[in-house]
Amino acid sequence: MAKEYLDSANMASRDMDFPMFSNKIALAETQILKKEKNFAQAIKLLEDNVAYLQSLNLRESQLDTYDELFQLYKETGDAENSLLYFEKYTQLKDSLQQELNTGKLNVLRVEHNYNQVVSDLEKTETQLALASEAQKRIKHRNYFVIGLAGLIILFSVFMFYRQRKLNLARRAVLESKQEVLNVKQQALDNKVRFKNKQITDFAIHISEKNELLENIKSKLKSIKVTNDTYKEIVNDTMHFINNDIEQNKEKIQLYQQVNETTDSFRAKINEMYKNLSDKEKKVATMLRLGQSSKQIALQLNISAASVDNYRYTIRKKMNIPKGESLKMFIQNI
Structure with missing residues (x-):
């Protein structure tokens, strides 16, 4: 079954x-x-x-x-x-x-x-992630560089206009200083012209005085004096007149030298030593003429010690080496 x-x-x-x-x-x-x-x-x-x-x-x-x-x-x-x-x-x-x-x-x-494919995929994904991060970093860095470049350009433009403004301000200050210097130079030129006129007037006055003394001298020569006492007086007077005439000639010659020296020497030191004061320039001019500190003090109505201080300041401002004569240095300018 x-x-x-x-x-x-x-x-x-x-x-x-x-x-x-x-x-x-x-x-x-x-x-x-x-x-x-x-x-x-x-x-x-x-x-x-x-x-x-x-x-x-x-x-x-x-x-x-x-x-x-x-x-x-x-x-x-x-x-x-x-x-x-x-x-x-x-x-x-x-x-x-x-x-x-x-x-x-x-x-x-x-x-x-x-597993190998999965590993390769994971590596690829990791590499892609790293590449993406690197690309992001590069992108951010490019943004940073562009921003920094923009800031640098803005700063450069700002500094350019600021420097331009400063240059204009400096130019205005220099022009103002130049105008002041021109005014001072014009005042100094006027003063020099006035002094030259005074020297000229003084020279004319001395010449007229010398002519008068020559006339007096001629008159005295024409007088016949028999008395020895009067004769001595006349001779002393003649001697005094001769000395005065010689002194006046020396003064005329000195002032002419001062005039000539002032015109050329002043122009040189004004160009070469702009840091000298007017009083220091006067002392330097007189030193060039060979005058002593005592003579300079009498003419400028100051003490001899003040003249020595001016000499020290002039030496320092002209950068004269130690041991070199101030008078010889000035005369060689």
Whole structure:
């Protein structure tokens, strides 16, 4: 009864294309036939099942069938067929094991490749993130450089206009100072012209005085004096007149020298030593004429000590080396 049920189930599974289920039914039916000692029918059933499984290339199912055939032929004492199916079982098992190992190896390779791909993707993502950060830094640095350049340009423009304004202010101050210097120079020129006029007037006055003294001298020469006392008086007067005339000539010559020296020497020291005061320039002019400190003091109505102080200041402002004569230095200008 069970065998008939298994036969119908086997046929149904093959019709419905369930080979795995059909193989299990064939093995179960084989167990029933073994109990009935119907080994021949059991072997035939399994060999038909093997052919069916080979047509479908179900190698795992064939392995169980080969093992069962090996056991059946062994029980029937058919050593040759028993060995045959044992070898098929062993070969198929080794082949399946090799395929399994190969599959595992392929799985491991695929897994390794997958991990490598994942690692490469992670590295690529990391590199992309680093590149993005570097690009952001470069972008920020470019913004900073552009901003800094803008600030430098603004600062340069500001400094340019500030410097321009300062230059204009300095130019205005220099022009003002120049105007003051021009006014001072004009006043000094007027003063020099006035002094020159005074010198000229004085020279004319001395000349007229000398002419008068010459006339008096001629008159005195024409007087005949017999008295020795009067004669001595006349001679003393003549001598006094001669001395006065000579002194007046020397004064005229001196003032002419002063006039000539003042015009040329003043122009030089005004150009070369602008830091000298007017009084220091007067003292330097008189030193050039060879006058002593005492003579300069009398003419300028100051003390000799003050003249010495002026000499020291003039030496310092003219940067005259120590040991060199002030008078010789001034005369060589």
